[in-house]
Amino acid sequence: MSKNKKNKIKGTSSNDLIIGTDESDHIDAKGGDDIIFALGGDDHIKAGSGNDFIDGGSGDDDINAGKGDNVIYGGTGDDKIKAGSGDDFIDGGDGDDDINAG
Numbered sequence: 844m845s846k847n848k849k850n851k852i853k854g855t856s857s858n859d860l861i862i863g864t865d866e867s868d869h870i871d872a873k874g875g876d877d878i879i880f881a882l883g884g885d886d887h888i889k890a891g892s893g894n895d896f897i898d899g900g901s902g903d904d905d906i907n908a909g910k911g912d913n914v915i916y917g918g919t920g921d922d923k924i925k926a927g928s929g930d931d932f933i934d935g936g937d938g939d940d941d942i943n944a945g
Contacts, residue, residue: 849887858893867902876911885920894929899936917942
């Protein structure tokens, strides 16, 4: 049995533009007002504090937007989306999504 290894992508405490891969990624954006495009794969996205834009892309993603006023698009797939405190816009996209608006 092969194990699906995730690519690890880390941001900084500043404002970052993070672009994932078409494979499964583990994205930790840290702080700052970040723009995240996860692309394909079953991604795990942790946005952290800040006002973030998150696009999960295709795949079954696990998105934790954290604190701040966030814009979150789940994309296609069965996504788990958790927004923290703040004024958030959430669009789960196609699929059977589990959304916790905080």
